[in-house]
Amino acid sequence: MASISGLCSSSSNLIPKPHLPSSSSSSKTQFPWMISSPLRIDDTSKTSFPGVSSKSLLTHSVARDVPSSLSKTASIGDELSVAKKGLETDPKILWERYTEWLYQHKDLGLYLDVSRVGFTDDFVKEMEPRFMKAFKAMEDLEKGAIANPDEGRMVGHYWLRNPKLSPNSFLRLQIENTLEAICAFSDEIVGGKIKPPSSPAGRFTQILSVGIGGSALGPQFVAEALAPDNPPLKIRFIDNTDPAGIDHQIAQLGPELASTLVIVVSKSGGTPETRNGLLEVQKAFREAGLEFAKQGVAITQENSLLDNTARIEGWLARFPMFDWVGGRTSEMSAVGLLAAALQGINIKEMLAGAALMDEANRTTVVKNNPAALLALCWYWASDGVGSKDMVVLPYKDSLLLFSRYLQQLVMESLGKEFDLDGNRVNQGLTVYGNKGSTDQHAYIQQLREGVHNFFATFIEVLRDRPPGHDWELEPGVTCGDYLFGMLQGTRSALYANGRESVTVTVQEVNPRSVGALIALYERAVGIYASLVNINAYHQPGVEAGKKAAGEVLALQKRVLSVLNEASCKDPVEPLSLEEVADRCHAPEDIEMIYKIIAHMAANDRAIIAEGDCGSPRSVKVFLGECNVDALYD
Numbered sequence: 296m297a298s299i300s301g302l303c304s305s306s307s308n309l310i311p312k313p314h315l316p317s318s319s320s321s322s323k324t325q326f327p328w329m330i331s332s333p334l335r336i337d338d339t340s341k342t343s344f345p346g347v348s349s350k351s352l353l354t355h356s357v358a359r360d361v362p363s364s365l366s367k368t369a370s371i372g373d374e375l376s377v378a379k380k381g382l383e384t385d386p387k388i389l390w391e392r393y394t395e396w397l398y399q400h401k402d403l404g405l406y407l408d409v410s411r412v413g414f415t416d417d418f419v420k421e422m423e424p425r426f427m428k429a430f431k432a433m434e435d436l437e438k439g440a441i442a443n444p445d446e447g448r449m450v451g452h453y454w455l456r457n458p459k460l461s462p463n464s465f466l467r468l469q470i471e472n473t474l475e476a477i478c479a480f481s482d483e484i485v486g487g488k489i490k491p492p493s494s495p496a497g498r499f500t501q502i503l504s505v506g507i508g509g510s511a512l513g514p515q516f517v518a519e520a521l522a523p524d525n526p527p528l529k530i531r532f533i534d535n536t537d538p539a540g541i542d543h544q545i546a547q548l549g550p551e552l553a554s555t556l557v558i559v560v561s562k563s564g565g566t567p568e569t570r571n572g573l574l575e576v577q578k579a580f581r582e583a584g585l586e587f588a589k590q591g592v593a594i595t596q597e598n599s600l601l602d603n604t605a606r607i608e609g610w611l612a613r614f615p616m617f618d619w620v621g622g623r624t625s626e627m628s629a630v631g632l633l634a635a636a637l638q639g640i641n642i643k644e645m646l647a648g649a650a651l652m653d654e655a656n657r658t659t660v661v662k663n664n665p666a667a668l669l670a671l672c673w674y675w676a677s678d679g680v681g682s683k684d685m686v687v688l689p690y691k692d693s694l695l696l697f698s699r700y701l702q703q704l705v706m707e708s709l710g711k712e713f714d715l716d717g718n719r720v721n722q723g724l725t726v727y728g729n730k731g732s733t734d735q736h737a738y739i740q741q742l743r744e745g746v747h748n749f750f751a752t753f754i755e756v757l758r759d760r761p762p763g764h765d766w767e768l769e770p771g772v773t774c775g776d777y778l779f780g781m782l783q784g785t786r787s788a789l790y791a792n793g794r795e796s797v798t799v800t801v802q803e804v805n806p807r808s809v810g811a812l813i814a815l816y817e818r819a820v821g822i823y824a825s826l827v828n829i830n831a832y833h834q835p836g837v838e839a840g841k842k843a844a845g846e847v848l849a850l851q852k853r854v855l856s857v858l859n860e861a862s863c864k865d866p867v868e869p870l871s872l873e874e875v876a877d878r879c880h881a882p883e884d885i886e887m888i889y890k891i892i893a894h895m896a897a898n899d900r901a902i903i904a905e906g907d908c909g910s911p912r913s914v915k916v917f918l919g920e921c922n923v924d925a926l927y928d
């Protein structure tokens with residue numbers, strides 16, 4: 296088992312030397328089948344490796360489907376879209392564009408290819424003043440400005456990986472001490488110094504992480520991307536208030552509940568779904584005769600409801616969540632780091648990768664700033680108003696949850712009704728995607744030929760397998776070559792039909808590259824928000840749904856009380872929906888009352904005496920039991 300002190304220590308020399316195509320080496324990286332058997336781009340549903348051609352894949356694709364060639368396979372709509380965008384199709388010019396714009400981060404072994412987005416030099420020039428403003432805003436933010444004006448908060452996730460940047464020594468110490476505490480605690484848990492009180496295993500073997508949104512998505516993504524095959528502690532998540540989902544997680548733990556460390560994560564400490572998850576887990580502990588407090592850990596803001604509960608009940612440990620770190624940018628705080636360290640993931644490497652990326656994103660030269668390049672592409676591709684969706688396609692199973700993670704990071708940050716000057720702008724950038732090549736067999740058909748409402752982001756991982764494990768499943772070709780071919784083929788096929796794409800390439804999926812990817816997108820979101828003049832760090836829209844949910848539950852309590860009163864009569868008085876609504880003094884809420892009753896009936900908590908839920912006007916309802924106590928509440 297890896298020691299935590301090892302996992303928590305940083306190492307500067309773990310990144311293998313990059314070997315991405317450069318003008319001198321690209322020809323050497325081609326595989327035999329690529330040269331002799333280009334992917335057919337005219338039939339993405341049946342991608343195959345037929346025939347012999349001496350043309351390169353790229354040349355083949357673009358030359359064949361350029362609008363000016365009036366290819367038989369391209370529709371008029373496709374031609375128009377390419378023409379409208381003015382996308383370059385000459386392979387030589389494209390290669391020049393590729394090499395001119397290719398961004399490389401040497402230390403991280405990370406590349407960003409924006410050549411398949413059609414922005415022009417004029418556009419870049421036009422955007423320059425906005426970028427300068429964005430860079431200044433990022434600089435101010437890092438220095439501690441109130442970058443989230445609506446909530447009057449600083450925005451400090453960049454300090455988490457470089458505490459020296461903190462605007463004062465108090466914050467710096469908070470970050471450093473928390474990191475130290477995380478490492479020490481993980482060390483003791485993994486090393487078996489801190490034991491669960493009544494587990495036959497004698498040590499913690501499982502983590503049950505309870506949290507939602509930013510308190511779940513980062514840890515889920517990182518676990519999927521980086522947890523070793525046999526982690527010191529395996530992780531499961533409760534990230535919803537779905538009782539069946541919760542039951543499933545607890546049932547899967549079975550007797551291992553006794554050796555489960557329950558980490559409850561909530562910045563606010565008052566999110567209902569998380570509270571419900573906690574109450575359900577505590578009930579399971581009681582039923583199993585276990586003492587929850589000895590196995591519970593809270594990650595939350597000081598003095599939140601959760602913090603106070605954990606303190607009063609004497610939970611095993613508490614870690615702070617900082618006011619100045621937003622949920623969706625909290626992966627490098629205790630929220631992400633504790634779970635990661637417990638799974639044997641080198642969190643200092645993650646932090647180092649993020650810090651290196653942040654450093655690169657501080658340059659004010661757009662071309663050399665990867666986050667700015669991404670923001671530039673987003674702006675160009677979606678006209679600065681989110682007119683196109685961003686489809687994120689990592690070609691690596693372990694990065695499956697990246698798009699889901701990005702969904703919150705991007706959409707909760709950029710999806711805003713008003714800009715910073717109070718103008719109604721309804722901004723946003725829609726994100727979806729799973730992984731390649733899997734998605735090629737699902738919806739890439741539409742991306743290639745259907746409605747043109749997206750641009751793609753490919754995430755490429757050069758290292759297929761750990762060294763020494765590869766083999767050729769046909770002469771000269773490995774399984775990973777197919778994955779590579781699928782990515783390149785899809786990129787070419789999309790472009791040939793006027794569909795733009797960005798490609799981010801990393802050497803391998805490791806803590807450093809994952810940290811860098813997170814940091815890259817965090818910064819791109821910050822810069823883009825500034826380009827379109829919105830506050831990326833609040834989420835006023837989320838409150839509306841929460842408030843409405845609260846109102847539904849309050850109405851349900853009134854419905855229950857009315858039904859209880861009628862059900863306590865002798866004889867029982869079944870009520871129509873209209874009668875329930877009138878007695879609740881809420882005739883305008885009759886539709887919601889119907890839904891409440893249908894839900895209660897489906898869960899055996901209300902009995903339909905007459906009619907059925909398919910014809911709401913026919914329904915008469917009562918409760919199976921009279922609760923006399925509730926009559927006098």
Ligand SMILES: O=P(O)(O)OC[C@H]1O[C@H](O)[C@H](O)[C@@H](O)[C@@H]1O
Binds near residue numbers: 561563564623
């Ligand atoms: O961490 P918590 O306070 O429980 O919040 C969890 C989530 O709740 C809300 O829905 C916010 O919109 C998210 O940004 C946040 O990540």
